[in-house]
Amino acid sequence: MTNRPEVPDRAAVLAAVDAVDNLPPFPEVVAEVRDELGRPDPEPARVAALIEEDAALAARFLAVASAPRYSPTAPPRTVRQAVVRVGLAETARVILAVAVYERFRRFGPPDARAFWEHGMAVGLLGATLARMADASPEVAELAYTAGLLHDLGELALYHLYPEVSAAIAARSHKTGRPNHEVERAALGVEHGEVGGRLASRWGLPADLVAVVAFHHRPWAAPVDHRRAAQLVHIADFVAKHVGYVRAEDVPGEDFDGGAWAAWGFSLDDVDAILERARASGKEAAAFFA
Amino acid sequence: MKRVPLSRGELRELAVWVEQACGIAIGPDKGYLVQSRLGPLVEEAGCRSYHEFLQQVASGRLASMRDRIVDALTTNETSWFREPDSWLRFEKHVLPLLRERFGPRLRAWSAACSSGQEPYSLVMLMAERSRRGLDEGLRVEVLASDLSPSALFVARSGRYAEFAARRGLSGRREAILHRYFEREGRFFVIRPEVRGRVRFKMHNLLDPVPWVGRLHLVMLRNVMIYFSPAVKEAVLRRLTGSMPAGAILWLGGSETLFGLSAPLAPLPGVRGFYEVKR
Known part of the structure; x- marks a missing residue:
């Protein structure tokens, strides 16, 4: 895929994100x-x-x-x-959820509802995990917002390069490799970074920008925002693991052990986390129904 | 051969290269994975360090390694009843021996269980045998551990996406998929009666055995190949310390303990299985 001329490279993608004027x-x-x-x-x-x-x-x-x-x-x-x-x-x-859905549902992946349903499931679960771990209400709020918006970059990539994005999704599905890995292999950049860039351009708060940008690589997030990035990273994995994921997306196969340890979760929490993930997913599905 | 060490700096350096080369994001907790997957390639290339290996790959001198690195880091070998012949040998020769030696209450430990396929396979095998009227009165307590919280999360949840659920359960084993899993959309979920039969723990094989009491069967399949002889001996010392004489160590089909100092001897005629000798 990387050798095809129509596939943009990293510089071209980032320039396009900076210049995109037909995304509202x-x-x-x-x-x-x-x-x-x-x-x-x-x-x-x-x-x-x-x-x-x-x-x-x-x-x-x-x-x-x-x-x-x-x-x-x-x-x-x-x-x-x-x-x-x-x-x-x-x-x-x-x-927040209604406004972004109303504004962006015509952009991004074809199944907009599943896309935003996954985002909301991650947001709700992120906030729930924050409360489970006795984090501050501010962190829970950030986890909700960043969770909802974490795949913003996918939306931008689909809008800018629909065919390439569809090919990336198909490849991810076929190989079982997460789409952010396939994106980086093909484009030199993954949707987290793209989303962070877009969020920054929109003037969204720095913590939100960082969590969106680093939700697949929380260990690399700026120290001040790392914990929130870790939380959304775990919530993203779990939401996918219980099935709140777009049809062509691959369920998360791995999460960062450092993130799990940093939040103090243990194996004894797995059942409770799964139960809350299902509840978050159901709530998200009902929201967009 | 001694295992090539991997420093934090080298892991970071490698992570940057791998991410650029194939998009795989490697976190700082993945040193173990990198060493286990790439160690053999580094040794094969004759490099003394990961830094040297990376320089050679990046400079094009080891360009052919690129695809192999990607394969090594992405291939997931885990499947149900992995190495089916080995399971047949277990069923035919080892299980009767364990019962004869230790009676109807057995304890088994899957010591590097990844996302749970191995210990659940054992529970499902025992359930299948029970359906056939075999092993009356026999009860096997199944313990399982791994280093990776992410793998253990999946194991504990017992949920598998369809492609993972079907690996190893085709052909004559397909009935197992229907008997011990419930379908939930694109996922297959282990039935509670099987799931509840395995106790999981997070554990590093270099640490003391995390279970109290004697272990009659330890499954350590396709893990030791990644360790240096010194590490192998240390791990075996720990394991056998919790195993009575006559207990069985189950290794991968291509693994041997040749040349290692450990109180273990090959189980005569049963490839891949060793027994504790005192």
């Missing part, structure tokens, strides 16, 4: 909702107003808020009601 920007509403929630007196009405600026986003948010877990009796009639039902903190997480 990261949805601003995510940061706006977060800013509102960061105020001393966050107001559901103001959060609702931000969401209502985008009709598609508002409709999807209402649909999510109508799920029995938020609305056991009757569905919310207004976005404001939905914000109250979901809760302010949870609203930020839901809006």
Whole structure:
């Protein structure tokens, strides 16, 4: 594959990521909702107003808020009601997922739903693992966000090079080798780095950029962000291992033993982790249903 | 021949090259894997260090090694009932001998179990024999360990993607796949009654044996080939310290203990099996 002329090299891929102007920007509403929630007196009405600026986003948010877990009796009639039902903190997480899905579902791999379902499963599980290990709420939040977005680079690669990306996925499936390895062999760069580059260009926070960039090589992540990268790395493996993975993707065959040890997990945790991974996957599947 | 040492710096250097050459990401915890997989290639090339080996490969003098390095690092040899002939020999000759020597309560240890295929194969074999009305009253406690948390995670979970689940379970063994696994989408999951029969632990073979009590059977197949004679002897000293006289060590089909100092002797007529002699 590396010898085919149509396959770009590392420099070409990174230049294309830097120059890509037909991928839409990261949805601003995510940061706006977060800013509102960061105020001393966050107001559901103001959060609702931000969401209502985008009709598609508002409709999807209402649909999510109508799920029995938020609305056991009757569905919310207004976005404001939905914000109250979901809760302010949870609203930020839901809006992130809904906004990126709405904006990017036409880009990236053909099965957008499975792609984002996997992302959300990793995000939810990452946050759960953080709580299992008594990490701070900030780390859990970062694990959720970075987990959701960790394969952003795949989305960019599919958008920029759909045929090459499809060939990489097929090769990965055929050989049983993880796609990031096949990408690096073919392109000289893997989707983690590509995603980190894109996230950085979008001005997303440095910790998020680092976790996205190093989720397949957490040992190489900057020290300040290494633990979060390790967590998403493990969550990615486990989510794939319980089946929340795109059809052509290969279930994770290996995770970094250093990451496992750094988080203090043991073999006795395996059953609990698997159970939580299944729950995260089900929740993610329900979210995008 | 002494095993070529691998320093952290060399591992980093190698990781950079391998990643550029074939995309495989090698973390700092993979020194053991690199040494076990690439050690024979380094020795074959006549290099005294990984640094020298890498320089030669990168400079093109050992260009033909490139594909072999990739193969060595990516080939996963694990399968169910790996080396089927060896399992037949175990069933025909070794199992009756163990029962005769130690009675109906046996303890077996799969000492480098990787993602669990070996110990689960043993449990499934015993279950199959039981279905055929054999081994009445016999109970084998199966212990398993490995160095890799990732492999043990898979082992403990008992979940295998289809291609891994089917390796070694074609032909006459295909019924085993249906009998002892449950299908879950693209995965096959070991049934709880089999899964619950194996106790897993993380363990380095150079450390003291992690189990209390005597071990009647130790499976150490295709692991020792990666060790230097000194390391082999140290490992064997540890293992046999937990094995009574007459207990059996199960090696890979092509392995021997020739030239090593250990209280073990080949089991007459049963290739790949050694018995503890005191």
